[in-house]
Amino acid sequence: MTGRTLYQRIVASHTVRQLGDSGQILLYVDRQVLNEYTSPQAFAALHAQGRSVWRPSATLAVVDHVNATTPVRNARSMVLVDAGRARQVSTLAENCARHGIELFDMLDPRQGIEHVVASEQGWVLPGMVMAAGDSHTTTHGAMGALGFGIGSSEIEHLLATQTLIYRPQKNLRVTVHGQLQPGITAKDLVLGLIAQIGADGASGHVIEYAGEAIRAMGIEGRLTLCNMSVEAAARGAIVAPDERLFDYLQGRARVPQGAQWDAAVAQWRQLRSDDEAVFDREVSLNASTLAPRVTWGTSPDHGVPIDGVVPHPENEADLQRRQGMQRALAYMDLQPGQALQGLPISHAFIGSCTNSRIEDLRDAARYLKGRRVAPGVRALVVPGSSMVRAQADAEGLGRVFEDAGFEWRQAGCSMCVAMNEDHLNPGDRCASSTNRNFEGRQGQGARTHLMSPAMVAAAAVCGALTDLRTLRCD
Template sequence: MSARTLYRRIVDAHVVRPLGDAGQVLLYVDRQVLNEYTSPQAFAALDAAGRSVWRPSTSVAVVDHVTPTAPERSERTMVVPDPARALQVRLMHANGERHRIAVYGMLDPRQGIEHVVASEQALVLPGMVIAAGDSHTTTHGAMGALGFGIGSSEIEHLLATQTLVYNIMRTMRVEVSGRLRPGVAAKDLVLALIQRIGADGATGHVIEYTGEAVAALGVEGRLTLCNMSVEAAARGAIVAPDDVLFEYLHGKPRAPQGRLWDQAVAAWRRLRSDDGAVFDANIAIDAGAIAPMVTWGTSPDQGATIDAAVPDPAHEPDATRRRSMVRALEYMGLQPGQRLDGLPITHAFIGSCTNSRIDDLRAAARVLRGRRVAPGVRALVVPGSTQVRAQAQAEGIAQVFAEAGFEWRQSGCSMCVAMNDDHLVAGDRCASSTNRNFEGRQGPGARTHLMSPAMVAAAAVRGAITDVRPLLSH
């Protein structure tokens, strides 16, 4: 057999049978994480057809998108006021009970954003295939697994058969040499990649991240890389498992224990691309050349370094991109040549499945310690899970946020997607650690600038988008 990429090795190990000659296969899926807003249709179709869930133990359901993030978590505060979304939550619990699927509800101590919960509970392990009804399922490639998002009809098929009809993707290697400089994070790296290759630059590909800079990242930084790879249209992203990952997984609730752990690690060490494996595309990045990134437009690829100015659409040769730039600048209320550094904000938000883990909160707290949020700025921090929140409180990080003037909230998707009470209004400008800056993503007419958690903290205290690095030097 010829040398294979890690992606192909995982896929090949999960093929039930080929389907024709067009690179389509029936793929076995090890794990599915369900959420309250994409699963009801799938369960309804399943029930209408008189089918049952074939392997309930492989699925876990998490309530996250519509969850209130009020500072107190109780039966009194965890009430979804919108009737349609409240129904989604009730259906999630009813379907879980009917089909014997574990549900992490709003009062469950394991509750959180699905892509945070899956890694901290070790629901995803190296070599697995995971699918879920959310595009950011690519996140789980940081666990040495293959993760991808699926639609509601595919969720139904997966629940009934534990398989999916799957098109084998092309592969892209992104090799990141050197080391990230102080004040530069995984979020900056992935935003720089997306800016370089475009929002469609990885269409039809699964990315494998390699190189010294990737190896130096903690698992949570790798989760950020894989999470946002979908913003370049990647259908998956992966980092080969190593000792950093094994240390992260050891002792987690769903990880193997005792002798099984040792056997698992021995097998996981063999999960890597073969020597001589050929990728369909190769991208080389110098980590040392990356500076803190900020988006200026309404697509994650419309970004620039903090020391740059808003670009002029007149200099863009591609007509489609030029039109997109013009529309983005109009929506964002910006002018060509305007400096990003110093642009005033009204809101600062730290959270989402991209940047709400404990390392993200630690990075922001380092900036905030001894400082205060600027007058006129509303700042919120929403931990990615109840467990992250508890850990931050135990470490004193929650106190740092509170003393700085941030609202310390309960876990949930919150202002990433504005499906609960956390949202902006037209004209608000938000420094955000989230993954998408689409029109209306944080609320109709709201303007979103993506950046790292540390950069959000810096913007909050300055009252304007600013370079975090000077704040870290003293």
């Protein structure tokens, strides 16, 4: 019998039954997270059918998309003046109360972005299947789990049955050799991968990351890697659990303790792809050759090293891609052959479910200590959770950000998706640690350049896109 990949093993252990000859299965889901933005429609449909939530204890709800991130958080500052957003938040609270679902509301000290909170709390554990109404649920593959995003009708089905109709995906192994050089992060690695295989390069696949660089990578870097795998159209991403993950998980709020912990770890150690497992595709990267990455266009695969130039559409053979590049250049107000290093910015943003954890903030603070944000640049740091913010304050990072001229704000999705007051205006150009640079993503007519948090910090103090390896602002 041919060996199985880790993805195949997890799917097999959660398969309730095959659904005829359709190629689909009924998949059991261990846990899910709800937010105020994508859950109202699902609950409304559930109630219209007279159904209840089958397993409330498997569900955690958070407010993260529309809440204010003002520097001071109290009952007054959390009053939403926008009636639509306020109704989304109140509806989530009402639905959670009705069905006995735990909610981290805007004033809960554990509040934060769902994909940050889930790993922070130990809500997702190795071998689990996790689903949520957000495409970046792929993040949780860093926990040795299968995570994927679902739509509102699927959320309804999941709430009612704790299962989903699911079509198993193909297997893609990405092996990363060598070691990341100083100043190079998981964000640079994943941007390099997306540029190599394309924004649809992993469509129909679940990625398993392997190799020397992945084994050496911290869990928060792996979270970034799995988070942005969806930007290559991956249906999931996973890293086999190891000692780094066990050290990260031990002692967290929702993790087994004592003898149960020991038993769980013994089981988790078995979660790996078989040596004889066959992957449908293989991709290799060399981490040691990576430079800091930055995007120039309106898709995450529109990226080059910071010392590179904007590519020429005429060199693209595919007509559709060439036309996409031309449109992106017009939107971004850039020219083929233009250098990205030195391109002036108006805003700098550190945050999002991709890069708002404590290691991200530490990386950025190292480049900000003793420096100031350039005149004319508005800079914001939005931690991924209230617990991350508290830890950063305890380590003195909040003071570093404030002394440098950054706004040190409260937790939430913020300017990543521009669903609250945190957004850009037409023509603004932002160095951003977020996951998407689509047209209008951070505000109508706004221009976004994706990069690591440390690269955002370097751009902020120089007032322009800058190679952090040779940080100078003169």
